[in-house]
Amino acid sequence: MTRSIPREALRSTLCGMELHVVFEPDEEGWVRATIEELPGVITCAPTLDEARELVRDALDEWLQALTSAEHATIGAEATRETLTLNLA
Numbered sequence: 001m002t003r004s005i006p007r008e009a010l011r012s013t014l015c016g017m018e019l020h021v022v023f024e025p026d027e028e029g030w031v032r033a034t035i036e037e038l039p040g041v042i043t044c045a046p047t048l049d050e051a052r053e054l055v056r057d058a059l060d061e062w063l064q065a066l067t068s069a070e071h072a073t074i075g076a077e078a079t080r081e082t083l084t085l086n087l088a
Contacts, residue, residue, distance in 0.1 A: 019035050019036070019037050019038065019059075020035065020036040020037065021033055021034070021035055021036075021052075022034050022035075022036055023051055023052075030044045030045060030046050030051075031044065031045055031046070031047060031048050031050075031051040032044045032051070033045070033051040033052070033054065033055040033058075034055075035055065035058075035059065038059070038062060040062055041055065041058045041059050041062045043057070043058040
């Protein structure tokens with residue numbers, strides 16, 4: 001049996017988490033947006049407002065890819081537990 005983290009669970013985990021988006025101009029004059037904590041989340045847009053909107057879409061795509069990849073690699077013999085970290 002293969003198990004994956006439900007997308008809703010990932011979203012609820014990220015809802016309580018602060019992510020930092022970096023906006024910077026690229027070589028073509030567009031605005032590149034990256035999430036510092038998630039290096040694979042990146043997008044570009046002609047304006048800052050559009051980059052703000054698209055970075056949320058990029059995060060959604062990243063979450064979809066993560067859940068798909070996990071689903072494909074977890075074997076039937078695996079045990080999954082939730083680990084909650086509280087940082088002081």
